[in-house]
Amino acid sequence: MTPLRQQMLDAMALKGHALRTQQTYLYVVSQLAQHFHRSPDRVSAAEIHAYFLYLLRERQLAPASLRVYVSAVQFLYTEVLHRPWVDCHVPYPKLPQRIPELLSRSEVQRLLGCTRNLKHYTLLATCYGAGLRVSELLALRVRDIETERAILHIRQGKGGKDREQILTTGLLLHLRRYWLRYRPVDLLFYGPDTQTSLSTSAVQKTYLRAKRAAGITKQGGLHALRHAYATHQLEAGMPVYQLQRLLGHQSLRTTLRYVHWLPHYQSDGGRGIDLLHDVQARA
Template identity: 45%
Template sequence: MTPLRERMLHDMQIRNLADNTQKSYLQQVSSFARHFRRSPELLGPEEIRAWQIYLTNERKLAPSSVQLAVGALRFLYRVTLRREWSDEDFPLPKRPVKLPVILSAEEVTRFFESVPSLKQRTILMTAYAAGLRVSEVVHLQVTDIDSQRMVIRVHQGKSRKDRYVMLSPRLLEILRLYWHEAHPREWLFPGDIPGHPITRSAVALACDVARRRSGIRKPVTPHSLRHYVPFRIMSCIRVIARFPGQMDNTG
């Protein structure tokens, strides 16, 4: 690790940036340096401008991806290298405003019925019914489900903030069915490696498999599930009615 990379990493750690942000920023700066084959300390606003043009015209990256690259360089030069550069030295592309693709109630039901594994179905339903990010749902612990207050505790979500989200009675039933089947101890959704939660890539794969099995052609990802608010309650009711068995009061 170069001294500059280490210093930038320490600057991000001191400011308690999310682990994923730290990794992304370091990757973006490394790509920037490799492109020009020089240390970032020797590069300036003209190279940043040329880099943005390259990412936009040659790599065909979306504005959101270019914004991430610029954000990483802005942190490097303003925080780590302490260059007194203005916002004009880091122009950000405007992100187009697009309406989200929404699944109908029937499509949501068909999607969840296409998830063969109870564990995978419960993970995706939790993300859907509670509106959780995939990084949040995979890091849920058994003790985060508070059935007395009907809330789910989310540890260190976006911007490193803890928060509570509502736990619907229907989702609680689904979680109890899963708990009686799997008996998780620490992590609510443990992964293949003992002591570790399930990975985000495993959840993404399960989501993609279910989408293809359901025949739905609209894009469905763990992230997009949390945006299907209008049909959450109705769909959970319809799907859970097809699950066998009755859940006990465990919490």
């Protein structure tokens, strides 16, 4: 490991960046070094500007990806090399504002009904029933299920924050059936052995197979189940501020996008519904 790489790791750790962010930033800096065939600390501001234009025009990176590249390089120069950052004025294309193809409750039920393997079924049911991100789903441990308080603990979610999710009767029923079959000890959803987590790609493939089997042609990967959880709870009358807390959104503006996707939304002040109450496991 080069001294510069170690310095960047130390700086990101002190800033509290998540492991995934650290890995992404290191990859971006390594790409910069490979492009110029020299250490990033020897690349000038003019060359950095030219590199960003190359990413935009030649490689045609998506706006979100380009922003990540800029953030990573800026972090290197300001937090690691302690150099003043020269604003490169990268002409970001506007991010397209599109409403995703939302899954209906009947489509989710059909998707779950086509999932025969109990482990795969419970993975998808938990993602939907608790509105989890894939990283949160794969980080779940047996101790995170608190049946007495009917709480599912989400530890170190996005932004390194803990939160609690309602553990509904329907979701608890599916988790109990899974536990009786597989007897997980630590990791709830383990991979090749009980100490190894499943990979994100493996879970995504599980979702896509189930979607194909259910004859669902709408676009999107596993995150569509989190969108489905949010929209279905709002349709059932859950207040936006409560959904914000359950989803782990730092800003209410992030949660409000779901309201924009539901033109007929009207809160009745309820707690939402048990989305898995009437869903029977066929695995």
